Amino acid sequence: MLVSELGEFGVIAHINELIKRENLPANPIWNNIVIGIGDDTAVLKNAKGWQLATTDCLVQNVHFHLEITSWEELGWKAIAVNLSDIAAMGGIPLYALVSLTLPFTTTVANITELYGGMIHIANEFGVAIIGGNIAAAPSLTLHITLLGTSPHKKTLTRSAAKPGDLIGLTGYTGLSAAGLAMFDGKLSFEPSTIQMLRQAHLKPMPRVKEGQLLNDLGITTAIDISDGLIADLTHVCQASKVSAVIKETALPVHPVLKKEFAKTYMDLILSGGEDYELLFTASSALMTRAVQALKCKTTVIGEITAQQSDPVTIMTDEGKMKRPINSGWDHFKSK
Amino acid sequence: MLVSELGEFGVIAHINELIKRENLPANPIWNNIVIGIGDDTAVLKNAKGWQLATTDCLVQNVHFHLEITSWEELGWKAIAVNLSDIAAMGGIPLYALVSLTLPFTTTVANITELYGGMIHIANEFGVAIIGGNIAAAPSLTLHITLLGTSPHKKTLTRSAAKPGDLIGLTGYTGLSAAGLAMFDGKLSFEPSTIQMLRQAHLKPMPRVKEGQLLNDLGITTAIDISDGLIADLTHVCQASKVSAVIKETALPVHPVLKKEFAKTYMDLILSGGEDYELLFTASSALMTRAVQALKCKTTVIGEITAQQSDPVTIMTDEGKMKRPINSGWDHFKSK
Numbered sequence: 007m008l009v010s011e012l013g014e015f016g017v018i019a020h021i022n023e024l025i026k027r028e029n030l031p032a033n034p035i036w037n038n039i040v041i042g043i044g045d046d047t048a049v050l051k052n053a054k055g056w057q058l059a060t061t062d063c064l065v066q067n068v069h070f071h072l073e074i075t076s077w078e079e080l081g082w083k084a085i086a087v088n089l090s091d092i093a094a095m096g097g098i099p100l101y102a103l104v105s106l107t108l109p110f111t112t113t114v115a116n117i118t119e120l121y122g123g124m125i126h127i128a129n130e131f132g133v134a135i136i137g138g139n140i141a142a143a144p145s146l147t148l149h150i151t152l153l154g155t156s157p158h159k160k161t162l163t164r165s166a167a168k169p170g171d172l173i174g175l176t177g178y179t180g181l182s183a184a185g186l187a188m189f190d191g192k193l194s195f196e197p198s199t200i201q202m203l204r205q206a207h208l209k210p211m212p213r214v215k216e217g218q219l220l221n222d223l224g225i226t227t228a229i230d231i232s233d234g235l236i237a238d239l240t241h242v243c244q245a246s247k248v249s250a251v252i253k254e255t256a257l258p259v260h261p262v263l264k265k266e267f268a269k270t271y272m273d274l275i276l277s278g279g280e281d282y283e284l285l286f287t288a289s290s291a292l293m294t295r296a297v298q299a300l301k302c303k304t305t306v307i308g309e310i311t312a313q314q315s316d317p318v319t320i321m322t323d324e325g326k327m328k329r330p331i332n333s334g335w336d337h338f339k340s341k
Numbered sequence: 342m343l344v345s346e347l348g349e350f351g352v353i354a355h356i357n358e359l360i361k362r363e364n365l366p367a368n369p370i371w372n373n374i375v376i377g378i379g380d381d382t383a384v385l386k387n388a389k390g391w392q393l394a395t396t397d398c399l400v401q402n403v404h405f406h407l408e409i410t411s412w413e414e415l416g417w418k419a420i421a422v423n424l425s426d427i428a429a430m431g432g433i434p435l436y437a438l439v440s441l442t443l444p445f446t447t448t449v450a451n452i453t454e455l456y457g458g459m460i461h462i463a464n465e466f467g468v469a470i471i472g473g474n475i476a477a478a479p480s481l482t483l484h485i486t487l488l489g490t491s492p493h494k495k496t497l498t499r500s501a502a503k504p505g506d507l508i509g510l511t512g513y514t515g516l517s518a519a520g521l522a523m524f525d526g527k528l529s530f531e532p533s534t535i536q537m538l539r540q541a542h543l544k545p546m547p548r549v550k551e552g553q554l555l556n557d558l559g560i561t562t563a564i565d566i567s568d569g570l571i572a573d574l575t576h577v578c579q580a581s582k583v584s585a586v587i588k589e590t591a592l593p594v595h596p597v598l599k600k601e602f603a604k605t606y607m608d609l610i611l612s613g614g615e616d617y618e619l620l621f622t623a624s625s626a627l628m629t630r631a632v633q634a635l636k637c638k639t640t641v642i643g644e645i646t647a648q649q650s651d652p653v654t655i656m657t658d659e660g661k662m663k664r665p666i667n668s669g670w671d672h673f674k675s676k
Contacts, residue, residue: 007448007449007450008445008446008447008448008449009443009445009447009448009449009451009452010445011449012449014475017443017449017452017475018475020449020452020453021452021456021473021475024453024456024457024460025456025460025470028457028460028464029460029463029464029469029470030463030464030467030468030469033467033469035435035467035469036469039436039469039471042469042471042472043470043471043472043473047472048436048438048471048472050436050471052387052388052389053387053388053389054387054388054389059436059438059471059472059486059488060438060472061438061439061440061472061473061474061484061486062440062474063440063442063474063476063484065442065476065478067479068442068476068477068478069476100370101374101383101385101394103383103394103395103396103486104396105396105397105398105440105484105486107398107400107403107482108344108673110343110344110345110673111343112343112344113342113343113344114342114343114344114346114347114352114355115342116344117344117352117355117356118355118359121356121359121360122359122363125359125360125363125364128364128365129363129364129365132365132368132370133365134364134365134368134370134371134374134377135360135364135378136374136377136378136383136385136394137377137378137382137383137394137395137396138356138378138396139396139397139398139484140349140352140353140356141398141400141403141404142400142403142673143400143403143480143482144402144479144480145478145479145480147442147478147482149396149398149440149474149484151394151396151438151440151486153394153488338443338445338477
């Protein structure tokens with residue numbers, strides 16, 4: 007059977023099963039592992055607090071095209087997507103390891119720009135780049151490992167959502183996918199719109215401080231929007247064994263999306279990936295506190311329910327319930 | 342300027358310079374970093390001891406060819422090369438993160454075999470696989486990040502060799518390169534020789550326990566042989582600002598190399614990479630203790646001297662001094 011038949015998440019489940027069964031079974035080392043495979047980052051106990059460790063990669067012509075991305079933007083995004091995984095746990099990022107494969111056509115100026123982008127965002131979030139590896143290869147890939155901490159000895163996870171929780175969302179979704187559509191379709195907009203969509207797609211700003219604040223407030227469930235709003239909410243529902251109802255009218259719609267993508271904006275909002283916003287769930291009282299405390303736009307978009315046959319349902323403005331059409335990104339399945 | 346003009350180690354030096362100058366300059370986080378870019382692993386201080394973090398990758402058709410390597414061997418080797426970096430610091434490996442790019446032709450059976458190999462060697466050395474990432478890509482790459490510890494609050498490094506130190510080497514070098522030559526040249530040998538060379542090239546056994554013993558004994562300088570004996574000794578000499586003399590007659594010559602590679606064995610021993618043996622330096626008294634304590638074959642192959650124009654010189658059996666011809670592997674330079 008091909009991995010493309012099983013899909014990305016089927017492959018991860020298969021790997022998880024192999025490791026559970028065969029990797030040091032019954033060894034006390036697993037007592038130190040608070041969260042292993044299946045969440046945004048791994049969480050390890052140590053003497054001082056909890057350590058976070060996450061890894062993510064960008065692959066040329068899969069995650070990015072050098073025709074539209076500068077090396078500086080690429081460096082930024084490679085670190086940003088890992089920061090977002092630490093943000094989704096409410097952690098503090100500390101150290102990065104950078105493993106690169108570089109084609110022979112790479113110039114030293116490319117490397118300077120690439121590290122310029124990485125260092126820029128690393129500095130923004132207090133991260134030190136402490137090591138890595140480089141190798142020659144036919145195409146450019148960036149694998150980043152980010153280490154962090156959670157001094158509270160607790161983290162946000164995907165698996166703690168409870169029926170009755172409200173669902174909160176920072177910022178807007180769909181802008182990164184709109185940026186990609188702009189590049190793919192060679193769409194032309196006002197300079198300020200082009201700039202904003204380019205930034206959303208190529209230089210996302212991870213919600214690191216917001217994740218820490220949620221963790222501080224005692225919120226327990228969060229995920230970052232990397233695969234798409236519906237897809238990532240589905241991950242939360244599956245891990246928490248609950249379902250969710252999203253109110254279509256409550257979704258935050260960025261004015262640029264409504265204006266420039268009049269026919270497709272709802273699809274972009276629900277299924278566009280790589281926004282790196284945080285989706286979180288909390289009791290009504292805690293949600294009110296979170297919305298007040300967060301400095302960014304935060305919207306309550308729906309509610310967690312007991313587990314139904316569909317993980318996520320959308321309530322339309324007429325009060326009808328419908329299934330989402332497009333469930334988001336899977337690396338081994340075509341959309 | 343292309344990275345191929347600067348070479349792998351020139352690029353690393355360039356990256357190191359950028360980070361030193363621009364990544365959180367004067368931020369106290371750097372006080373926690375005992376060893377950063379340029380050694381086998383990064384070393385971080387924490388409350389309990391020292392934390393080690395290393396990353397390495399294997400790229401299809403650069404580091405391996407699926408025509409000769411099984412997925413099980415590939416999984417083994419991907420973890421082994423990282424274990425060897427922890428071994429070179431005298432550390433204890435603990436946790437692995439696995440970031441894979443998989444072509445669409447990958448089967449679920451391939452994944453099962455790959456993780457079979459990873460889990461086999463992880464179990465051998467007490468390592469738990471705690472997370473990772475998978476993405477689709479045109480070719481197969483394996484990026485592993487390994488976290489470990491050094492409870493002594495000290496590690497072996499490349500940079501502590503002193504004139505007068507003797508140079509010790511575990512096991513034999515050249516066997517992995519001989520294995521590669523066997524595959525490349527479609528050479529035919531006795532089954533036991535084929536098996537041994539295949540194992541040396543595809544399933545190397547990192548010297549993790551030996552590295553820990555060296556660290557326990559108070560030895561301070563070591564490196565693992567990944568680029569080749571001369572190349573890795575050169576790395577030690579450059580980092581320690583010393584030179585080295587190797588006695589040709591003292592080098593351990595595996596009988597299979599002498600028999601089957603009669604014309605090229607000395608080149609394989611001096612320049613073949615990927616043996617994952619440990620090279621270390623120590624005062625004469627400490628070297629005697631190390632040779633006695635190590636359970637594997639260990640050979641004193643030369644001596645550290647004050648810095649000369651050549652980092653490494655070879656003394657022939659007639660007592661003549663010569664320069665090594667081939668200085669080992671550089672990812673961005675052709676041999």
